[in-house]
Amino acid sequence: MPFLLEPVHLKRAARQCMRRASTPGADGLSWAGFRVGLQARLAELGEQLHEGTWQPGPLRASHVVAYTGKTIDTVIPTVRDRVVHRAMRRALEPVLDQGAFADWVSGFRRGRNRLTSLRQAAQHLSRERHWVVDVDVQRASAGASSGEVLDWLAVHVHDGTFLARVRTALEVLPDPIMPGCGLSPLLINLRLSRVDEQLRDLDVVRFADNYCVFAASRREAEHAYDVLVSALDTVGLRPHPDKSRIRSSAHAEDLYLISG
Secondary structure, eight states, X not given: OHHHHSHHHHHHHHHHHHTSOXXXXXXXXXXXXXXXXHHHHHHHHHXXXXXXXXXXXXXXXXXXXXXXXXXXXXXXXXXXXXXXXHHHHHHHHHHHHXXXXXXXXXXXXXXXXXXXXXXXXXXXXXXXXXXXXXXXXXXXTSSOOHXXXXXXXXXXXXXXXXXXHHHHHHHTSSSTTOBTBTTHHHHHHHHHHHHHGGGTTSEEEEETTEEEEEESSHHHHHHHHHHHHHHHHTTTOOBOTTTOEEEESOOGXXXXXXXX
């Protein structure tokens, strides 16, 4: 809760949000407007979070078009709510990095990106594990309820007041992991961490929602594919039919390509 209550933490969260150019929310308030009387705004926000009276503002529906042409539905919270989301994320990241996320998971994590995954993949390939189960998870951010998300978080976070504020933030969203919420990237990783726990006996590297499992033979790869599909099914997910396959003699640079 200190990350949500103390002005120094709220100010850091606000500054992180302001580093990115972004459009105003449904209330029309921009970052330039939010900076006016910033200290008073943050003090009021901290008091509301402390008392439990904070309620998210209206959402503005939007969409983004990826460079592949794919349209992604998203929401735009008010700038005030974006500060709350960022403050929550700053509190959760170190806890989940230490307790929930495997070392072979990159993407949506500080200091871990596609290059991290490529280096780890190259290590497996150098050990003659050239059969690769390449699985892109279909709709990794869809289909969960806010109650499920809170259950996932409660495994690692024991501050009931903090969890109650997260519930308030998520319950106004059309989907609790919907793109546009500042917690969405972190929650995608948290959801998939429940899959990752079931893959401990495999040589696997995950970047965002793209799994690569490395095997020495096609038979071993087919078994690994079945294990991964079964693990995804336990959390209501499945491989994308057009982006998932078993391949041989893969080059590390060909993995984790963004294809929309």
